[in-house]
Amino acid sequence: MDVTVRVFASYADALGRSEVDLALPPGATVEDVVQSVTRLPGGSAIPLTPLAAVNHRYVSLAAELNDGDEVALIPPVAGG
Amino acid sequence: MRAELTTSSLDVTKLIGEVASPERGATACFIGTVREMNDGRSVQGIEYRAYEEMAKEELNRILLEAATLHDGVDIAIEHRTGQLGVGEASVAVVTSHSHRGPSLDALRFVVEAIKSRLPIWKLELYADGSREWVNAAGDTPAMSDLSGT
Numbered sequence: 144m145d146v147t148v149r150v151f152a153s154y155a156d157a158l159g160r161s162e163v164d165l166a167l168p169p170g171a172t173v174e175d176v177v178q179s180v181t182r183l184p185g186g187s188a189i190p191l192t193p194l195a196a197v198n199h200r201y202v203s204l205a206a207e208l209n210d211g212d213e214v215a216l217i218p219p220v221a222g223g
Numbered sequence: 224m225r226a227e228l229t230t231s232s233l234d235v236t237k238l239i240g241e242v243a244s245p246e247r248g249a250t251a252c253f254i255g256t257v258r259e260m261n262d263g264r265s266v267q268g269i270e271y272r273a274y275e276e277m278a279k280e281e282l283n284r285i286l287l288e289a290a291t292l293h294d295g296v297d298i299a300i301e302h303r304t305g306q307l308g309v310g311e312a313s314v315a316v317v318t319s320h321s322h323r324g325p326s327l328d329a330l331r332f333v334v335e336a337i338k339s340r341l342p343i344w345k346l347e348l349y350a351d352g353s354r355e356w357v358n359a360a361g362d363t364p365a366m367s368d369l370s371g372t
Contacts, residue, residue, distance in 0.1 A: 151274055152344035153359040196342070199277035215274060215342070219361035222271075222278075222302060222343035223255045223314050223334065 144169060144210035148176055150189070152218045157188035167208065173197065174204040176214050189216060224290065226282035226300035228273055233301050233312040242297040242319040249323035251330040255314040257307050261357070265350035269357075270306045271313060274342035278302075285336045289318075293329040296320045300333065302343065 148163040155161040158180070165179055173195045181189050194217040197206055201217075208214065225241065235254060243250045257269050286298055302314045316333050320326035345357040 149274070151342070152272060152346070153356045156356075196274075196277055199280045201340075215277065217274070217342055218344060218356070219358045220338075220340065220342055221345040221356075221358040221361075222341035223338045 146176065146208055146212045146214050148180055149213060149215045154189050154216055154218050157185040158183060159185055171208050172204065173202060173206045173208065173214060177204065177216065180216060193217060224286045224298045226286050228275060228278055228302050228304050230305045233303060233315045235315050238299040238301060238315055238317040241299045242317050247297065247319040247321055249326040250317065250319040251326045253316045253330055253334050254312050256312050257309050259309045261347060266309060266347055267350050268306055268308045268348045270346040270348065271304045272344050272346065273304050277342050281341055285333055289329045289332050292332060293325040296325055296329040298329060298333060
């Protein structure tokens with residue numbers, strides 16, 4: 144299945160891009176996405192347990208993914 | 224109730240007008256502004272960047288949670304994105320209720336939820352020309368700490 148991974152702020156700066164497309168096996172989880180992204184050039188700056196969201200909702204790293212999901216790896220937020 | 228991201232200057236009077244009414248005797252307001260100093264460094268401005276699609280949805284979830292916790296409250300929220308100068312308002316929250324307790328409690332709830340959950344980041348611009356993401360090395364909260372999620 145294919146998922147789109149979006150990264151922001153310091154994570155995007157570290158990767159040098161804000162979006163990554165990944166092909167994953169069925170049953171893959173958000174944690175699998177984190178493992179893949181942190182292996183990319185610059186990805187070591189992203190923690191292994193970041194905050195994450197799927198389709199605009201916060202989820203745990205154990206959340207299973209579906210084809211077409213949008214996964215976001217979210218640096219510590221700083222709104223306000 | 225209304226919550227929005229905007230690139231325009233915040234008009235708090237307009238927000239107050241949206242939620243104040245004759246039956247609501249308690250209107251409360253929070254305005255967050257760009258500070259001139261942060262951690263001892265002179266700040267020239269802040270660029271606010273958002274995960275816009277999720278931030279809009281998260282703002283609406285925060286509104287619904289506040290209304291569930293504080294029955295009868297009305298709320299208006301605007302949060303800026305883009306580049307702001309020192310002293311400019313980055314966020315405004317206005318609550319109203321027939322009594323001050325629920326109005327103030329809802330205001331505090333919304334402001335704290337924005338600070339802890341809204342996917343928005345600050346790129347701070349310093350007087351020496353450097354720039355840095357605020358809280359980039361901050362602790363990542365556990366899912367259980369994100370109330371309502």
